[in-house]
Amino acid sequence: MTQATRIASHFQQFFGRPPTVIARAPGRVEFIGNHTDYNGGSVLGAGIDRHVWVAVSRGLPGQFRFCSDQQSEVQSLPAGTSVKQTGALSWLNYPLGVWLGLEKFGLPQPADFDLLVYSDLPAGAGLSSSAALELATGLAFLKLAGAETISPQTLAELGRHAENNFVGVPCGVLDQGTIAFARRDHLVHIDCSGPVFSATPMPAGLRLWVFNSLTKHALIDGMYAQRHAECQQAAQALGVNLLATLTPAEFHARRAALPEVLAKRAEHIIEEHARVGKVVCALAAGNSAEVGSLLTASHRSSQHLFGNSTPELDFLVDRLTAIPGVLGARLTGGGFGGAVLALTGTEFNDAAAQAVARAYTEKFGRAPGILPLQVADGAQLLTS
Ligand code: ADP
Numbered sequence: 001m002t003q004a005t006r007i008a009s010h011f012q013q014f015f016g017r018p019p020t021v022i023a024r025a026p027g028r029v030e031f032i033g034n035h036t037d038y039n040g041g042s043v044l045g046a047g048i049d050r051h052v053w054v055a056v057s058r059g060l061p062g063q064f065r066f067c068s069d070q071q072s073e074v075q076s077l078p079a080g081t082s083v084k085q086t087g088a089l090s091w092l093n094y095p096l097g098v099w100l101g102l103e104k105f106g107l108p109q110p111a112d113f114d115l116l117v118y119s120d121l122p123a124g125a126g127l128s129s130s131a132a133l134e135l136a137t138g139l140a141f142l143k144l145a146g147a148e149t150i151s152p153q154t155l156a157e158l159g160r161h162a163e164n165n166f167v168g169v170p171c172g173v174l175d176q177g178t179i180a181f182a183r184r185d186h187l188v189h190i191d192c193s194g195p196v197f198s199a200t201p202m203p204a205g206l207r208l209w210v211f212n213s214l215t216k217h218a219l220i221d222g223m224y225a226q227r228h229a230e231c232q233q234a235a236q237a238l239g240v241n242l243l244a245t246l247t248p249a250e251f252h253a254r255r256a257a258l259p260e261v262l263a264k265r266a267e268h269i270i271e272e273h274a275r276v277g278k279v280v281c282a283l284a285a286g287n288s289a290e291v292g293s294l295l296t297a298s299h300r301s302s303q304h305l306f307g308n309s310t311p312e313l314d315f316l317v318d319r320l321t322a323i324p325g326v327l328g329a330r331l332t333g334g335g336f337g338g339a340v341l342a343l344t345g346t347e348f349n350d351a352a353a354q355a356v357a358r359a360y361t362e363k364f365g366r367a368p369g370i371l372p373l374q375v376a377d378g379a380q381l382l383t384s
């Protein structure tokens, strides 16, 4: 049974008839480019073979009905509601935010709908299940409303608009941009000053693994906002709008004028932006060892300059990079907890991953999540 058939049968169970449209969007990893997006820098991301599926059909007049594999009951709201949901219903804000955003973007909205969400992508793990949910919903709603195909850039903007303005999370362009433009066996390069999106082939024989520390800093939102503010203060002190507009040489010539904390934050961003460029060159040259070293250098910069790593993430990176089949490892996403991404050759296998997990469990008293990943295509409709 294909996943689409399984989802259609769940939909039938909940709503009493089959869905009209099924769309699917992958999760994403930040390959490299840490906190560079809101500093006007570059980032490389990748779609992964863990997905969120959204199935929809026209619903009952005057009603929006929702259900998810994470909840057993169908939730119903008056059609067109713009009231933000709370508690167990907060997840409805993603599809609602997308529906509301369609009008802002001059795109057609279905007047009513039944919607089912199904996912094999862990939520809240820094793999962007929120953006995957937004983009799959956007494609499904547009198809249901009879719209022409939408460009990946508009789809990304629609999802980001919902997340920034309705859900209220000030994420940058990385999540939705990567998921909209993802391509099998390619990395998505985003020049966030545009933004401009392009695809960079992933050399054959490389593998991605995610080790989820399953920890989150209690003050994660505050820490993120603090780093954001520090970057702005550093840019202002250096006389630029965005840190990534300075080259490393320009920055180092003026570093001494900054208080030490701001100097460290700025150095991380400016060198990280430069590292993304070096990774693109190393990928094009097929120099996988160099790509791996740059990934690990990115982690060390997070650890020592940006201060967004944790003992759990450092431990995973230390363990992983000591294994010969691992080319490099780094925290992926915002940091302050979350996951480590490892770039490996084909010889790194499940037994090696389990050995890392055992060492982690011994040290921290709980097992990490392990996900071997393939680089996958972006958001798409599965039914026409
Ligand atoms: P991340 O994007 O890193 O996974 P977020 O906190 O941004 O973490 O988004 C997670 C939220 O997305 C969940 O709390 C939930 O509201 C929503 N979500 C993700 N997957 C599903 C799903 N299968 N069903 C319902 N809601 C989901």
Ligand code: MG
Residues within 6 Å of the ligand: 128, 129, 130, 131
């Ligand atoms: Mg998210």
